[in-house]
Amino acid sequence: MKEGIVSVLKPPGMSSSDVVGDIRRLFQEKRVGHLGTLDPGAAGVLPVCVGRAVRLFDYLVDKEKTYRFELLFGRETDTQDVYGRVTDRTEKNLSRQELEGLLPRFRGEIIQQAPAYSALKSGGKKLYDLALAGKEIPEKLRPVTISRLELLEQTGENRYLMEVTCSRGTYVRTLCHDMGRAAGGCACMGMLLRTASGPFSIESAHTLEALRALAEEGQAEKALLSCEAALGYMPALKLPAERFQPARNGLPTYVGKLPVETVRLYCGDRFMGIGQVENRQVRLRVHLYDE
Numbered sequence: 001m002k003e004g005i006v007s008v009l010k011p012p013g014m015s016s017s018d019v020v021g022d023i024r025r026l027f028q029e030k031r032v033g034h035l036g037t038l039d040p041g042a043a044g045v046l047p048v049c050v051g052r053a054v055r056l057f058d059y060l061v062d063k064e065k066t067y068r069f070e071l072l073f074g075r076e077t078d079t080q081d082v083y084g085r086v087t088d089r090t091e092k093n094l095s096r097q098e099l100e101g102l103l104p105r106f107r108g109e110i111i112q113q114a115p116a117y118s119a120l121k122s123g124g125k126k127l128y129d130l131a132l133a134g135k136e137i138p139e140k141l142r143p144v145t146i147s148r149l150e151l152l153e154q155t156g157e158n159r160y161l162m163e164v165t166c167s168r169g170t171y172v173r174t175l176c177h178d179m180g181r182a183a184g185g186c187a188c189m190g191m192l193l194r195t196a197s198g199p200f201s202i203e204s205a206h207t208l209e210a211l212r213a214l215a216e217e218g219q220a221e222k223a224l225l226s227c228e229a230a231l232g233y234m235p236a237l238k239l240p241a242e243r244f245q246p247a248r249n250g251l252p253t254y255v256g257k258l259p260v261e262t263v264r265l266y267c268g269d270r271f272m273g274i275g276q277v278e279n280r281q282v283r284l285r286v287h288l289y290d291e
Contacts, residue, residue, distance in 0.1 A: 002027045003051030004224030005060075007197075009205035010038050010046040022208055023048045026215045035061050036168065036197060041083050044194030045205050053227050055286050059262070059274065060230065063198025064147060066165045070190030071099075071176050073158040073183065080115050080173035081189040090185035096154050102182050107146050112174050114140035144170040159190070199233065200225075227288045228271045234264045237275060237282060241268030248272075248289075252281035 006027075010019050016037045024032045033054045035047040044067070049056060073094040077084030148165040155161050164172060173189040180187025195202045206223050214220045243253050244267040258277050265275030265284055273288035 002029055002221055002224070003053050004049075004221075004226050005035075005053050005056070005200070005230050006048050006050060006211070006223045007200040007205040007225070008046045008048055008211070009202065009207045010043055011208070012041055012043045015040045016046060019046055019208070020048060023050065023211075026211055027051075027220055033057060036065065038194055039081075039192070041081065042192040042194065044192075045197045045200050045202050046194070047197050047200045050224060052288055053230070055288065056227060056230060056274075059234075059286075060198055062168050064165055064167060064196075065170075065194060065198070066148075066163065066196040067172050068152070068161065068163050068193045068195055069172050069176070070155065070192075071160045071162055071179065071187055072190045073099075073160070073180055073185060073187045075188055076177065076180065076186035077188045079188075080171070080177045081192075084188070088186045092183075092185040094158055094160075094183050094185065094187075096151065096160070098183060099160060099179070100151055102179055103149050103151065105182065106175065106179060107149050109143055109145050111141050112144050112171060112178070114142060115171055115174050115177075142169060146170070146175075163195075165196075199230065227273075228264065231264050231274065234262055234274070235260055236266060237263040237277075238266040238268070239282070241270070243267050244270065244272075247284045248287075250283065252283040254280060255282045256280055258282075 006023060008019055016034050020032050020034055024030065027050050029051050031051050031054050033049050035049065035057065038044060038046050072082060074090055075086050076088040078087050145167040146164060150163050152161045152163055164175065172192055176187050176189040211220065211223055214223055237255065239247065239253055247253060247267055255277065257280055261277050263275045263277060263282065265272040265282065271289060272284055274286035275282040276285040
């Protein structure tokens with residue numbers, strides 16, 4: 001059975017859904033889903049769950065993500081990135097010192113207005129569909145957390161290479177837009193590269209070409225990280241081997257007071273899946289064991 005998470009190095013110009021389609025064909029598995037959309041123009045780490053690993057979505061999708069991006073000061077677009085229609089320009093220059101002085105106000109928890117061209121929904125309709133139809137975009141304010149925001153280097157006049165580590169749901173292009181406004185001008189995002197998504201880093205990501213080569217050799221499974229390994233951030237809880245059948249049948253096991261709510265659950269040395277701890281008992285919540 002082919003199951004696990006494959007970290008794909010998505011190229012620019014390809015949608016996340018296109019990547020899922022390719023993985024579905026390469027692994028010959030219908031149950032496939034990614035852990036966080038990357039815009040077509042962006043590149044970088046796109047973790048994709050294969051087989052039973054799709055059951056881990058809710059436990060992996062909320063992890064922090066890290067991006068390297070380019071801030072282009074001096075123009076604003078309707079999409080907040082370089083691919084959109086220019087809606088405003090400024091003659092003002094932005095120095096490195098000015099930009100560095102702005103960064104502290106964008107660290108920690110901030111409020112973002114979701115961009116018009118996004119997949120968020122209002123009244124059951126995606127915002128980008130409303131934008132394309134020329135309709136008024138409702139205000140969608142959302143709290144996000146920026147745990148790290150750094151200026152790496154100046155790459156040209158009013159062009160800056162930056163890096164951010166942020167919570168799920170953060171729009172980096174909106175961050176660029178807001179920093180431009182805070183600087184007394186306007187800005188948009190240039191290139192965007194996701195360098196990490198939770199435990200998955202760009203160093204261990206596979207290109208689609210490399211995955212195709214493995215599939216042709218019948219070794220696509222080599223690219224998969226096991227479900228057990230992907231849950232390595234969770235504390236492990238080992239039950240006696242004789243609790244396998246009761247746990248398998250959904251019966252709880254008394255474990256006493258524990259400081260956590262979810263665990264990697266084992267019966268003896270056998271990995272079972274994700275256990276839910278409640279009222280001093282643990283119950284198998286997500287089944288990932290082999291029969």
